Amino acid sequence: MRRWMLLPLLLLQGTQGWLPAQEARDVQAGGMSIIGQCEVMERRVTAQWEVLEKLLSDWISKEQPDLPVEWAGLSAGLENLRRESDLKNSATGGDLAKEMTDLRRRIADLNAKLASVPEETRRDAAAKVRQVEGRIGALEKAVQSLATVCGSTRTKLDALKDTFEVNIQLEGAAKARETLRQKVGDLIVEIRRKRGDAVGAMAGVPAPVPAGRESVVTKEKPFLNSLGLEFIPLPGKPGVLMSRTETRVRDFDAFVRDTGYEATEGAYTLEKGGWKQVGGSWMNPGFPKRAAQTGDHPVVCVSWEDARAFCEWLSRQEGRRYRLPTDAEWSAAVGGQEYPWKGAFPPPPRAGNYAGIEANTGAFKAGRYEVIGDYDDGAERTAPVGSYAPNPFGFHDLGGNVWEWCEDWFQLSMNDPEVQKVLRDSGADERDPHQYRVLRGGSWFSFSEISLRSGCRARGRPDSRGGANGFRIVLETGSGP
Numbered sequence: 001m002r003r004w005m006l007l008p009l010l011l012l013q014g015t016q017g018w019l020p021a022q023e024a025r026d027v028q029a030g031g032m033s034i035i036g037q038c039e040v041m042e043r044r045v046t047a048q049w050e051v052l053e054k055l056l057s058d059w060i061s062k063e064q065p066d067l068p069v070e071w072a073g074l075s076a077g078l079e080n081l082r083r084e085s086d087l088k089n090s091a092t093g094g095d096l097a098k099e100m101t102d103l104r105r106r107i108a109d110l111n112a113k114l115a116s117v118p119e120e121t122r123r124d125a126a127a128k129v130r131q132v133e134g135r136i137g138a139l140e141k142a143v144q145s146l147a148t149v150c151g152s153t154r155t156k157l158d159a160l161k162d163t164f165e166v167n168i169q170l171e172g173a174a175k176a177r178e179t180l181r182q183k184v185g186d187l188i189v190e191i192r193r194k195r196g197d198a199v200g201a202m203a204g205v206p207a208p209v210p211a212g213r214e215s216v217v218t219k220e221k222p223f224l225n226s227l228g229l230e231f232i233p234l235p236g237k238p239g240v241l242m243s244r245t246e247t248r249v250r251d252f253d254a255f256v257r258d259t260g261y262e263a264t265e266g267a268y269t270l271e272k273g274g275w276k277q278v279g280g281s282w283m284n285p286g287f288p289k290r291a292a293q294t295g296d297h298p299v300v301c302v303s304w305e306d307a308r309a310f311c312e313w314l315s316r317q318e319g320r321r322y323r324l325p326t327d328a329e330w331s332a333a334v335g336g337q338e339y340p341w342k343g344a345f346p347p348p349p350r351a352g353n354y355a356g357i358e359a360n361t362g363a364f365k366a367g368r369y370e371v372i373g374d375y376d377d378g379a380e381r382t383a384p385v386g387s388y389a390p391n392p393f394g395f396h397d398l399g400g401n402v403w404e405w406c407e408d409w410f411q412l413s414m415n416d417p418e419v420q421k422v423l424r425d426s427g428a429d430e431r432d433p434h435q436y437r438v439l440r441g442g443s444w445f446s447f448s449e450i451s452l453r454s455g456c457r458a459r460g461r462p463d464s465r466g467g468a469n470g471f472r473i474v475l476e477t478g479s480g481p
């Protein structure tokens with residue numbers, strides 16, 4: 001536990017040695033060293049979250065944890081971390097608060113000095129100062145939120161301990177232990193999500209972040225946004241990062257909760273008599289009970305227009321530019337192979353979530369839809385995003401799970417002749433190129449060789465909602481709003 005207590009001290013070291021003269025030079029030179037200092041501090045805070053996660057993971061992975069001792073350690077460790085990261089109520093926290101005040105004062109000085117910066121560099125210098133200001137504010141918030149999460153985690157652990165002791169009496173040790181493991185697992189998920197929020201807040205400085213960080217985003221070191229979605233580079237498409245996964249139910253839920261956006265009308269869900277509008281929605285897409293969605297499943301029953309409204313909301317929230325991928329960007333993500341997996345049709349085991357034999361239940365079975373030979377991916381309807389291995393660029397579920405809306409209008413000629421023929425036979429034509437938007441990648445309902453091809457473009461009316469359709473988003477990093 002001890003190394004936790006050192007971390008807040010380390011936080012302070014990043015602020016040493018900021019002389020006013022150096023600051024003035026920094027501003028004229030673009031302020032990189034100030035930003036560098038802020039980044040050091042951000043990394044320290046992030047490291048604390050990781051320590052917390054690791055501690056909990058290590059704890060639940062023990063075969064036979066010695067509970068009283070472990071509880072005491074965890075509880076004391078969390079309490080220390082909470083106290084140490086509280087800006088107002090601890091010795092080091094007090095110092096940190098002073099440092100923050102000092103930083104604010106220096107920023108005010110810098111702003112005053114901007115008047116004497118040569119005019120040709122003044123705009124850039126002012127932008128840099130604003131950027132640093134934003135980072136300092138975000139850092140303060142992140143540290144506060146660390147204190148909050150440590151406090152609430154401790155309370156929850158204490159409550160779990162009480163429950164555990166009662167459960168041992170009721171259900172016996174083995175079952176009680178299993179329940180406990182699950183609950184602590186949920187806690188870890190919650191801490192991760194909050195870490196995502198804090199890291200997102202830290203990066204949430206004005207303008208088009210992660211500008212300047214773009215070159216350090218890789219598939220191994222993704223950019224994490226405020227929802228906890230991970231963004232990685234798109235091969236051959238500089239200036240754009242794409243989400244590793246489809247947009248989840250929890251993400252769409254955050255949007256609806258914040259805005260009151262209404263997206264529950266007219267969704268087509270798979271019913272005994274086929275795809276029907278019977279009052280289903282993204283909150284209840286009509287899946288069998290055992291295949292019900294959780295927050296980590298991809299949101300379905302959302303139209304192209306809904307997806308676009310989500311992007312606009314998220315852009316406002318974070319001061320960044322999010323949008324749907326273009327058809328060309330989606331192609332870059334999936335790569336040049338004939339299928340999203342390596343090799344021929346049918347897909348190899350665990351290639352992705354399509355209509356395998358596992359899907360042949362309930363309304364699917366009643367509708368006598370086809371499945372892919374003896375393929376079994378284990379997911380009856382949707383699967384939690386990222387359940388299957390990523391492609392070589394780091395993207396999950398480009399093939400299957402849900403069809404993904406793209407920015408472009410659908411045109412038959414986007415498809416190769418073979419796919420065109422199949423679509424034409426099903427009623428598609430070229431008469432009005434502005435009726436449908438592009439959908440890519442197939443879904444849990446897809447079984448045909450054609451619909452599983454990397455290059456297959458399906459179509460949907462922009463206002464249509466369906467139980468196999470969802471979306472993934474991209475983040476522009478190239479230029480400011």
Ligand SMILES: [Ca+2]
Nearest residue numbers: 353354356379
């Ligand atoms: Ca499946």
Ligand SMILES: [Ca+2]
Nearest residue numbers: 397398400402
């Ligand atoms: Ca997909």
